[in-house]
Amino acid sequence: MKGSLGVKMTIPNLSLEGKIALVTGSRRGLGQSISLAMAEAGADVAVCDIVEEDGDLSGVVEGIKGFGRRSMAMKVDLTKKADVENLIKEVEAGIGPLDILVNNAGGRAGLSPLLHETSEEDWQTVMDNNLKAAFFALRPQLRV
Numbered sequence: 001m002k003g004s005l006g007v008k009m010t011i012p013n014l015s016l017e018g019k020i021a022l023v024t025g026s027r028r029g030l031g032q033s034i035s036l037a038m039a040e041a042g043a044d045v046a047v048c049d050i051v052e053e054d055g056d057l058s059g060v061v062e063g064i065k066g067f068g069r070r071s072m073a074m075k076v077d078l079t080k081k082a083d084v085e086n087l088i089k090e091v092e093a094g095i096g097p098l099d100i101l102v103n104n105a106g107g108r109a110g111l112s113p114l115l116h117e118t119s120e121e122d123w124q125t126v127m128d129n130n131l132k133a134a135f136f137a138l139r140p141q142l143r144v
Helices: 029-040 056-065 081-094 120-142
Strands: 020-024 044-049 071-075 100-102
Touching: 020 029, 020 081, 020 120, 029 044, 029 056, 029 100, 044 056, 044 081, 056 071, 071 081, 081 120, 100 120
Parallel strands: 020 044, 020 100, 044 071
Antiparallel strands: none
């Protein structure tokens, strides 16, 4: 299965056999392509996005399963710490402990091309989506 951009990512000789991955922002585009490439390389892959109404998350799960890998999908708001903690718990209960985390979710919705026309609220939303979400997802994985 190719990603929604029609791009097939393949890395020759890459083996992720036995690894468990979570890819955020995996409903379409780069996140979808990364998820499918990881499955093709042998990883079981959990996917998540804040949007699922167009059914693309289930399509990504089916694509991953088409490679004989385990997968699950969750709708999640990565800017909410409790939602991210629940996501990690659900993935670990459903597939197993994570080996790989791809913080792909992000965006710039609401930002004006002209900085002086961007509201502080819009700026904070973008910072939360691009930085806070990655922080919340990565922090639980740094257990030592």
